[in-house]
Amino acid sequence: MASESKMIMLRSSNNEVFEVEEALAFESQTIKHMIEHDCADTVIPLPKVSSNILAKVIEYCKKHVTSPKDDNNELESFDAEFVNIDKNVLFGLMSAANYLNIKSFLDLTSQALADIIEEKC
């Protein structure tokens, strides 16, 4: 059995609670900071992130944390598919990436939005 990893509870803006592994939660520098500096209780409130968006953020982080480091092609195709969504949701993801301070996710979402603009120009 794998060693016990600490679980973190995240509460979305509409009061839904998500339980995630610490390693995954630490992809977010904001959450990492709150935990390391004891700013949060057992549950970390994320009033700026809805559960829809939070679920997708967790999905992204899970993929990036669990994928083997050298499998760039798979991650690239995952990322490309991941941002192939309605642009309003993309906005929400970018806002969340910024608020949660997840650099790779912020780069991915902002580039996707820049690509949308470029297409229209």
Next chain:
Amino acid sequence: MAGRKKRKLKLIAEALNDGQILDKDVREPVELWSELPTELLELIISRLTLKDNICISAVCKKWQSVAVSVRVVQKSPWIMHFPKHGELFEFYDPCQRKTYLVELPELRSCRVCYAKDNWILLYKPITQRLLFFNPFTRELIKLPKFELSYQIVAFSTAPTSPNCLVFTVRHVSPTVVSISTCNPTATQWSTVNYRNRLPFVSSIWNKLVFSNGLFYCLSLTGWLGIYDTQEHTWTVCGVPPPKCPENFYSKNWWKGKFMTEYQGDILVIYTCENENPIVYKLEQTNWTEMNTLGGVTLFASFLTSHARTDLLGVMRNSVYFTKVRFYGKRCISYSLDHGRYYPKKQCHDWGEQDPFESIWIEPPEDFTDFVKS
């Protein structure tokens, strides 16, 4: 034309702002482009090319201010005019269309040879010395004595870099050249004779360009000699000169050529008095004629030429020459897009220009001190 552009911008603005969607599960309005906070807008817009940045800055005032704040614009080269008499030098910026006058007594009795990375290489015949000069910092670096006859000389990078190499090719016979190289820190030049399988003519009409560790030397007949600075080898490239239209072989046909490099590609501009210039790119087996420069602007001068992209105030897909029409203060340029010179004139004989009169140089990022002096 204005009406069409306005309509296009309206369409872009509408496409970006198409309606609001309520997220059914949470009943919270999802943000629109126009409601994006500035910091996020900055992150997105800073990823656009200069062309798109300028395009979207017309969408609305908020976007315009963000676009301008993240806009990155490259510096264009300047023309440095060498006076026939005296020590007052003229520097011309084609983007700002401004001229600066500077006294440079250090350059008395010097003939310009090459320019790159804010530095110029000059030759002083009376002392038989080549020297580096940075007109912006007034730094001067002398090289060991070397007699430069009827040949041209170039350097790889700024002399302040340890990898800097000065290079010159001298004609000995059609199958032998004499190559001399020197590093600014060396005490003397090193000269080696090389044999080339294919005949090669080295003269004052040759063009030199450094790229990826190689010095490319274009002969007056259009053949390319290549010197490898790492392997210390010299070979004449088997690619024959491009087939220009018949008129290009009229008088002084060997004089009006310019050579530069862009992202590893070697580009040569062939000009002819009564014809439009032709730009060729070196490929594996031949020179291909370029119908467009892909947004790049070329700055052509006899001794050295440069390529730039992302410039403001200067046309893309154009070649700029070192002649300025002071009425209107514009540089004479040739547009590949429109197939014509600006301003329009009957003919331009670039081969007849005095080669040592002017050169394109690269100003530093910050030249405020230079401008003040």
